[in-house]
Amino acid sequence: MSTSHTQHSKFSVIDRPGGTVAYEVAGDGPLIVCVPGMGDLRSSYRFVAPLWASAGYRVALTDLRGHGDSSATFDEYGDEATAGDITALIEKLGGPAIIVGNSLAPGSAVLVAAARPELVAGLVLVGPFVRPATLSTLQRLAFRVMMAPSWARMSWTSYLPKLYAGRKPTDFAEHRAQVSAALKRRGYAKAFSLTTHTSHEAAAAVLPSVNAPTLVVMGERDPDFPDPAAEARWIGAQLNGTTLMVPEAGHYPQAQRPDLVAPAVEAFADQVTARA
Numbered sequence: 200m201s202t203s204h205t206q207h208s209k210f211s212v213i214d215r216p217g218g219t220v221a222y223e224v225a226g227d228g229p230l231i232v233c234v235p236g237m238g239d240l241r242s243s244y245r246f247v248a249p250l251w252a253s254a255g256y257r258v259a260l261t262d263l264r265g266h267g268d269s270s271a272t273f274d275e276y277g278d279e280a281t282a283g284d285i286t287a288l289i290e291k292l293g294g295p296a297i298i299v300g301n302s303l304a305p306g307s308a309v310l311v312a313a314a315r316p317e318l319v320a321g322l323v324l325v326g327p328f329v330r331p332a333t334l335s336t337l338q339r340l341a342f343r344v345m346m347a348p349s350w351a352r353m354s355w356t357s358y359l360p361k362l363y364a365g366r367k368p369t370d371f372a373e374h375r376a377q378v379s380a381a382l383k384r385r386g387y388a389k390a391f392s393l394t395t396h397t398s399h400e401a402a403a404a405v406l407p408s409v410n411a412p413t414l415v416v417m418g419e420r421d422p423d424f425p426d427p428a429a430e431a432r433w434i435g436a437q438l439n440g441t442t443l444m445v446p447e448a449g450h451y452p453q454a455q456r457p458d459l460v461a462p463a464v465e466a467f468a469d470q471v472t473a474r475a
Contacts, residue, residue, distance in 0.1 A: 210268050213287050218270025220284045222261040226252030229320070229472040230292055232259045234285060236302025236326070236450075237394045238355045240267045240378060243301060246368070246457035247464065254465050259296075261288055263304070265390025267381055276390060277397030281307035286315055295320040297468050302326050302423075302450060303394070306402035309438075313405035321412040321471040322438070323464050326421055326450045329434055330403035351392045352382035364420040364449035366456065374454075406437045413440030414467045416460060418448030441467075 212219035223241070231251055235243040241260035252258045262269040264284060265276055273280065285307055289296045297320050300308040305327035312319040356379045363371060382388050415438075417424075417431035424430045428444055435442040443463050445452040453460045 212269075213284070213291055215264070215273075215284055215287060217273040217275070218264060220261060220264055220270075220288070221268035222259050222288055224257060224259045224292065225249070226255070226257045228255040228257050229468065230257050230259065230289070230294055230296040231299060231468060232261065232285060232289060232292075232296045233299045234261055234281070234301070234304035234307065235263060235266070236300075236304055237263065237397075238266070238378065238382070238391055239263075239301070239451075240374075240381060242374065242377065243451060243454055244299070245454070247453050247461040250457070250461040251465060251468070256465075256468060257292070259288065259292055261285075263394065265387060265394060271384070271386035271390040273390070276394040278303070278306040278310060278399060278402055282310035282314070285311050286318065289318045294318040297321040297323060297471065299323040299453075299464065300325065300327070301453065303328055303397065303399075305329050306397070306399045309402050309405060309409050312409045312411040316410060319411045321414070321467065322409075322440070323414045323416060323467065324434065324440075325416040325453055325460075326418060326423065327415060327434055328399050328402075328423075329406060329437075331398050331400055332423075351388045351395075352379060355382065355391070361422055362450040363455060364422055365418065365447035368454050409438055411438075412467075412471045413438040414464065415440055415442040416445060416452055416463070417442065418445050418450060418452045418455065420447070420449050423450055 210221045210223045233244040241262045248258045264273045265271045298308040305324035415435045417427045421427040431442045448455040
């Protein structure tokens with residue numbers, strides 16, 4: 200075990216080609232693996248993870264490669280690389296697992312569910328990107344420029360309040376400062392910038408082959424989607440899943456409305472693990 204300098208908790212690592220991926224585990228019981236979105240930290244799940252652990256689940260929080268306490272020395276970032284990391288973590292901890300993924304991470308989660316269905320008991324897709332965003336060439340270029348390594352940290356931390364449309368956690372300022380500090384370290388802004396290049400095309404291609412029980416969780420005010428409810432319905436239909444629209448929440452409902460998200464995910468977990 201090592202001591203985290205970015206998230207004030209102890210963590211372990213798994214060795215992956217090109218670096219290490221950080222994770223921490225609490226609780227006993229069926230496995231829930233929580234994966235944050237790009238630019239974020241595993242502490243994104245700080246409000247809900249303890250509740251799931253106390254309800255009888257073994258909850259693993261992991262950082263994306265190039266983020267938080269994971270290495271920023273990898274050659275590859277994005278959906279496919281993260282899917283490999285999630286697979287390795289479940290194999291190490293002993294699955295199957297319910298994968299809870301936010302933002303970018305749902306694309307990786309569906310890749311795992313398609314390639315290794317025996318490792319996936321269920322999917323909880325939060326503010327999910329599982330297909331390429333509908334952006335014009337000009338919009339894509341502007342985003343690429345905004346997320347260039349030289350100013351990615353400033354751009355991202357300036358944009359975060361918008362992503363937290365609706366209620367903000369009481370410790371939002373502290374969390375935002377931790378995100379900024381994590382990106383300030385040598386190599387991490389570049390890793391984050393490279394992560395933003397993922398297209399989610401691979402995830403979209405495998406959606407028809409995913410059979411895992413699925414819960415889609417979407418903030419009603421998520422600014423990353425022109426119509427959050429329509430996107431949630433579309434994903435739910437593709438995966439034969441159910442949807443939860445979260446009021447007063449943007450892109451991070453697990454941190455903005457844990458009072459609604461935690462019990463909904465617990466009920467879903469109880470159902471798919473036959474633990475009513």
